[in-house]
Amino acid sequence: MNVLFVVLIATGSAIAAFGPAAAADVELVVPIQVGPEADAHKRLAAQYLEETKGRVRIRVEEIARAVHPTKMATALGSKTTEYDVLPFACTMFPLWGAAGWLEPLDDAMKDPKIFPADYDLADFPASFINVLKREGKLYGIPQELAAYLFMYRIDVLERYGVKPPPLQGWSWDEYIAAAVKIRDGLARDGVRDMYPTVFAGARNRNTAQAALQNIWGYGGDVLDKSNRPILTSPQAVQGLTSYVEQLTKLKLAAPGVVNYAYSELLTALQEGQAAMGIQWVAAAPTLLDPKKSPKTAGKLGFAVIPYFNVTGPQGLRAFPQCWAVGVSAFSKKKPDAFHYVSWFTSKRIARDYVMKGGGSSGRRSLLMDREVLASNPQYAALLETAKVFHPTPTIPEWTYILESILTPAFNAALAGASPPDRAAAAANDEIRAYLKKAGYNVD
Amino acid sequence: MSAAVDALPRGGPRRRAEVPPVWGFVAPALAVLGVVLVFPLLYSLWLSLQRSALTGELRWVGLANFRDALTDGGFWHSVWVTVVYTGASLGAQLVLGFALTLLLHSRFTRYPHVWRSVFLLPLLLSPVVLSAAWRVYLSPEFGIITYLLSVIGVAPRAWAVDVSTALVTVVALEVWHRTSYVILLLSAGLAGISPDYYDAASIDGASGWRRFWYITLPLLRPIVIVICSFQIVELIRVFTNIYLVTGGGPGRLTEVLSVRIFTTAFDGLDLGLSAAMSYLMLALSFALTLPFIRRTNQDDGA
Numbered sequence: 001m002n003v004l005f006v007v008l009i010a011t012g013s014a015i016a017a018f019g020p021a022a023a024a025d026v027e028l029v030v031p032i033q034v035g036p037e038a039d040a041h042k043r044l045a046a047q048y049l050e051e052t053k054g055r056v057r058i059r060v061e062e063i064a065r066a067v068h069p070t071k072m073a074t075a076l077g078s079k080t081t082e083y084d085v086l087p088f089a090c091t092m093f094p095l096w097g098a099a100g101w102l103e104p105l106d107d108a109m110k111d112p113k114i115f116p117a118d119y120d121l122a123d124f125p126a127s128f129i130n131v132l133k134r135e136g137k138l139y140g141i142p143q144e145l146a147a148y149l150f151m152y153r154i155d156v157l158e159r160y161g162v163k164p165p166p167l168q169g170w171s172w173d174e175y176i177a178a179a180v181k182i183r184d185g186l187a188r189d190g191v192r193d194m195y196p197t198v199f200a201g202a203r204n205r206n207t208a209q210a211a212l213q214n215i216w217g218y219g220g221d222v223l224d225k226s227n228r229p230i231l232t233s234p235q236a237v238q239g240l241t242s243y244v245e246q247l248t249k250l251k252l253a254a255p256g257v258v259n260y261a262y263s264e265l266l267t268a269l270q271e272g273q274a275a276m277g278i279q280w281v282a283a284a285p286t287l288l289d290p291k292k293s294p295k296t297a298g299k300l301g302f303a304v305i306p307y308f309n310v311t312g313p314q315g316l317r318a319f320p321q322c323w324a325v326g327v328s329a330f331s332k333k334k335p336d337a338f339h340y341v342s343w344f345t346s347k348r349i350a351r352d353y354v355m356k357g358g359g360s361s362g363r364r365s366l367l368m369d370r371e372v373l374a375s376n377p378q379y380a381a382l383l384e385t386a387k388v389f390h391p392t393p394t395i396p397e398w399t400y401i402l403e404s405i406l407t408p409a410f411n412a413a414l415a416g417a418s419p420p421d422r423a424a425a426a427a428n429d430e431i432r433a434y435l436k437k438a439g440y441n442v443d
Numbered sequence: 444m445s446a447a448v449d450a451l452p453r454g455g456p457r458r459r460a461e462v463p464p465v466w467g468f469v470a471p472a473l474a475v476l477g478v479v480l481v482f483p484l485l486y487s488l489w490l491s492l493q494r495s496a497l498t499g500e501l502r503w504v505g506l507a508n509f510r511d512a513l514t515d516g517g518f519w520h521s522v523w524v525t526v527v528y529t530g531a532s533l534g535a536q537l538v539l540g541f542a543l544t545l546l547l548h549s550r551f552t553r554y555p556h557v558w559r560s561v562f563l564l565p566l567l568l569s570p571v572v573l574s575a576a577w578r579v580y581l582s583p584e585f586g587i588i589t590y591l592l593s594v595i596g597v598a599p600r601a602w603a604v605d606v607s608t609a610l611v612t613v614v615a616l617e618v619w620h621r622t623s624y625v626i627l628l629l630s631a632g633l634a635g636i637s638p639d640y641y642d643a644a645s646i647d648g649a650s651g652w653r654r655f656w657y658i659t660l661p662l663l664r665p666i667v668i669v670i671c672s673f674q675i676v677e678l679i680r681v682f683t684n685i686y687l688v689t690g691g692g693p694g695r696l697t698e699v700l701s702v703r704i705f706t707t708a709f710d711g712l713d714l715g716l717s718a719a720m721s722y723l724m725l726a727l728s729f730a731l732t733l734p735f736i737r738r739t740n741q742d743d744g745a
Contacts, residue, residue: 256583
């Protein structure tokens, strides 16, 4: 009997000590794609619970990167009240804003209890704040700025006598020449598990975004100022062809690159399977971490993506991306959601985000901070890249055009299913039909 | 008249207590069926007659979505890919299924129950797990299948995204996944064939091939018709394998109807057009299975 009593007491104590914590008053749900952006929300959730004195708990719902846009569109389209705080890519805003899925932040920003006096909205670049505005109202705050960077293995370039690029990047011809030199050197040394370069090629928006950089770099574009498709212009076709020929003609990347998106690119660089690559800046903290990436930590350099001579190094060619946080228009806990958005993007927490591997920051002051730059060498290239960001269309139909028309077309060209000029022509026709059906005058 | 018939109550209304409560027992099932089958069918039919804006508003357009689908080259391309995928998968499953079933039932096979369980394993796996795993297995850089093929001299290749092998790859995955279903049904049918037929044929000097062609095949025909009917319906609406392994690519080479419907609905937010395409897919499914259903009815009539 005594033994039973002791066991019961011990069990009860264990449950009290290690069992579920007392429930918070409010739980905010944050749906976000898997990756460093989600990791930061998860890591900081405990701190927010503490700072709200146990009142507000953050629950992060991670969604696979490939299906995040679709899942969110489905959920928000059905006006779900399940989600409260919405991280979203800025490229999604034209659709989300037009569809009324986000709550304006303007009124909340006037409340000093939610957005304190020292919040400093002007610290966020105006160009990105404007991207997140619709009809004069602000719907999101940039959590981080993102861009494709040119990343290279300093040691491999040195081994094969290639001078590293300047911060402003190589020209496309210089990049190809370097890649060919590395390819020939690898072949001479009998190295079979490394390719000169790696880039996105999967049937995924990463590919469309990356290929667009070549199209813009060559002076082409998808839509003109009147939203008429112009993907069949000689500049656009030549730009797409240059992207495709890296693989199909010059064999500078692994054949499997046709199935590579963010995760595969990261793995390829991490495992030393590529000497250079064009990859999102968010991958840099992982690649620079000696525990996660022993092969690349301390050996990686960063520069702006290559430019084309026709538009020059100052030519606007980089795909502008940011991750923003906003509040769901259908949330039942909007005041708490506004507070979390304000807290998460505050100077103090944004600094924590940057310094602990969360990614870059939406705050200009942090990207220029000496301490931040010292431990994040990629931000110098990011700031330089921001100077050559190319504007993207703001029509709500742009999301579908990018994800479901350009993506398969560019993937088809890269896989050899269609020559670049025919892939561009087919996409052009499809965009025209789609916009015409949506009511645009495209004739 | 027999005593049993004499014992039956004569004329008059049946008392309430004697009426079996049939509707009471089936009502819950009918209610569930109504919610999960009838309502979605009717709602999607109503949706197919609407044009949906990106903001979610609906506008009546009658048969315009059906017209848009039927005049869209991309839709017909998806129909073609779906038919080719269905035909190739079904053909391969039948051939491989027959071969493995006969092997299982032959006297040369030891421990047939063990082998039957092994063949059943792919069918037990979730399509999502299977597809995600195969995507990694097929990687030309880190895939196990790539490595095993390289051992026998086959150069690494991006099977799932190569123009010449992408469709073959997803068909192979489908065959690997669901041939065991064919084996299950054929095994049951084979077990139902009396050995007397084979004994009589052996006495008459029939070879193994002639026994298979004149006894096994004809007697298994009803089972084969059932297999074809069920498999056609499953293959026409395939989604997971293709969406996770190739995404419909490279380009749109493996974009079957269900993938196209999915992207139209959830990327384009065009629920009306996707609902219309769903009904056209239903019509295709019906058209392809109708010959088998008619054959079954003829056999039943005979």
